[in-house]
Amino acid sequence: METKGKVDVLLGLQWGDEGKGKVVDVLTPMYDVVARFQGGPNAGHTLEFEGEKYVLRSIPSGIFQGGKTNIIGNGVVLAPDLFMAEALELEKTGHPLKERLHISKKAHLIMPTHRLLDRANEAVKGKDKVGTTGKGIGPTYTDKVSRNGLRVGDILHRFEEKYRAHKERHLAMLHALGWTDLTGLEEAEARWMEGVEFMKQFSLVDSEHEINAVLRNGRRILCEGAQGTMLDVDFGSYPFVTSSNTICAGACTGLGIGPNRIGEVFGIMKAYCTRVGSGPFPTELFDETGKKIRDLGHEYGAVTGRERRCGWIDLIQLKYSVMLNGVTQLIMMKSDVLDSFGTIKACVGYLLPNGEETTDLPYELDGVKPIYKEFDGWCTDMTHFTSEEQFPEKFRNYVDFLEGFLETPIKVISIGPDRAQTIIRK
Numbered sequence: 001m002e003t004k005g006k007v008d009v010l011l012g013l014q015w016g017d018e019g020k021g022k023v024v025d026v027l028t029p030m031y032d033v034v035a036r037f038q039g040g041p042n043a044g045h046t047l048e049f050e051g052e053k054y055v056l057r058s059i060p061s062g063i064f065q066g067g068k069t070n071i072i073g074n075g076v077v078l079a080p081d082l083f084m085a086e087a088l089e090l091e092k093t094g095h096p097l098k099e100r101l102h103i104s105k106k107a108h109l110i111m112p113t114h115r116l117l118d119r120a121n122e123a124v125k126g127k128d129k130v131g132t133t134g135k136g137i138g139p140t141y142t143d144k145v146s147r148n149g150l151r152v153g154d155i156l157h158r159f160e161e162k163y164r165a166h167k168e169r170h171l172a173m174l175h176a177l178g179w180t181d182l183t184g185l186e187e188a189e190a191r192w193m194e195g196v197e198f199m200k201q202f203s204l205v206d207s208e209h210e211i212n213a214v215l216r217n218g219r220r221i222l223c224e225g226a227q228g229t230m231l232d233v234d235f236g237s238y239p240f241v242t243s244s245n246t247i248c249a250g251a252c253t254g255l256g257i258g259p260n261r262i263g264e265v266f267g268i269m270k271a272y273c274t275r276v277g278s279g280p281f282p283t284e285l286f287d288e289t290g291k292k293i294r295d296l297g298h299e300y301g302a303v304t305g306r307e308r309r310c311g312w313i314d315l316i317q318l319k320y321s322v323m324l325n326g327v328t329q330l331i332m333m334k335s336d337v338l339d340s341f342g343t344i345k346a347c348v349g350y351l352l353p354n355g356e357e358t359t360d361l362p363y364e365l366d367g368v369k370p371i372y373k374e375f376d377g378w379c380t381d382m383t384h385f386t387s388e389e390q391f392p393e394k395f396r397n398y399v400d401f402l403e404g405f406l407e408t409p410i411k412v413i414s415i416g417p418d419r420a421q422t423i424i425r426k
């Protein structure tokens with residue numbers, strides 16, 4: 001694989017939580033730099049190795065493989081208090097960050113009042129709420145786009161004054177939304193300001209220059225996406241989406257990389273599908289099968305602990321995601337979760353409310369019914385396998401079908417949460 005002079009991008013193809021963190025960690029030894037390009041502490045990327053488990057929110061998942069530079073890019077939104085807590089926790093477990101982690105001065109800051117605005121916006125929406133993570137993501141990106149944002153670089157110049165002006169504006173907005181509960185704001189602000197001081201110990205950089213210099217020197221970069229394609233603000237199940245571009249193009253704007261610099265695009269998908277928060281999910285299962293997937297897959301949110309909604313893999317949705325991202329290789333996660341199912345289903349078409357069938361993702365997902373193809377389950381515990389030769393025939397059939405339908409090779413199959421439970425296919 002020729003990666004020189006190119007960046008490779010790794011991203012989620014479904015509604016997030018596909019297992020991106022694990023794969024970034026597995027692939028990091030092939031790279032010099034790992035960079036996050038969008039999202040913020042709404043992400044929860046889980047890594048397991050040597051009997052330990054870590055959940056990363058804002059820090060890139062390349063941080064555990066020594067000697068690599070990790071960059072938080074301009075497209076990310078960062079909460080200094082949460083960042084400090086995450087960084088201190090990692091340092092406590094013996095993973096020093098200061099030399100290895102660089103933060104873009106152009107990344108936007110999530111203020112405590114952004115989190116209140118997130119809650120207030122949701123309260124106003126009532127039953128139509130998005131079900132956000134409550135981390136202030138939407139209000140922070142809104143301020144960025146409306147040219148009212150506060151950036152990491154601002155902490156170095158006249159910061160107190162800027163902070164106060166932004167806070168006043170937010171308080172007026174909260175008032176207009178009818179949100180009067182400011183409990184805990186002062187304490188949150190104190191921790192936040194501590195976080196700002198803490199951040200000053202890190203290299204605050206012009207990451208677009210740094211990244212392009214790395215490329216010129218022939219070194220290799222892996223871009224780590226957060227969330228998933230169906231949560232993309234343009235192409236996801238709007239308005240039940242996040243507020244950033246989660247697709248491959250987001251790596252260009254979120255890091256300052258020319259589109260012609262994109263090399264491999266790794267699309268991460270589960271062998272089934274999950275979603276947290278509100279919004280349409282055509283293959284969602286409300287029965288015992290859905291519950292079994294949730295139990296076996298431990299499908300509870302890494303950030304909020306919320307139950308994840310579970311369903312069968314949706315190939316119409318995935319075909320759309322492969323198209324939008326220009327996926328060159330698929331990586332299938334959590335196949336082990338299906339190890340004990342007698343029958344496995346994959347959605348290969350949609351029946352629209354008007355009775356028509358389609359294989360293209362429609363504008364409106366509400367009310368579409370999945371058309372399934374059924375497969376015999378492989379009923380084999382694969383969690384200890386070490387090579388693809390061990391895969392049972394029924395599992396190969398399933399994988400062959402997915403590759404054919406999505407017209408993209410599945411190059412890696414994950415058979416358990418541990419770094420070691422990863423099969424790289426030839």
Ligand code: GDP
Nearest residue numbers: 017018019020021044045046334414415416417
């Ligand atoms: P991310 O947000 O895409 O990084 O994914 P999350 O970390 O939120 O969710 C994925 C969950 O599945 C985590 O708890 C992982 O430890 C776990 N996981 C990852 N790959 C596998 C796998 O192949 N099998 C099983 N059983 N669990 C996995």
Ligand code: IMO
Nearest residue numbers: 016017042043044131132133226227242276277
């Ligand atoms: P990772 O990177 C799954 C969902 C929320 C909500 C919607 C908007 O771990 O895959 P937001 O707080 O972003 O305004 O919430 O997006 N969401 C995620 N779901 N995984 C994530 O990240 C998510 N980040 C946001 O549940 O429905």
Ligand code: MG
Nearest residue numbers: 017044045302
């Ligand atoms: Mg997650």
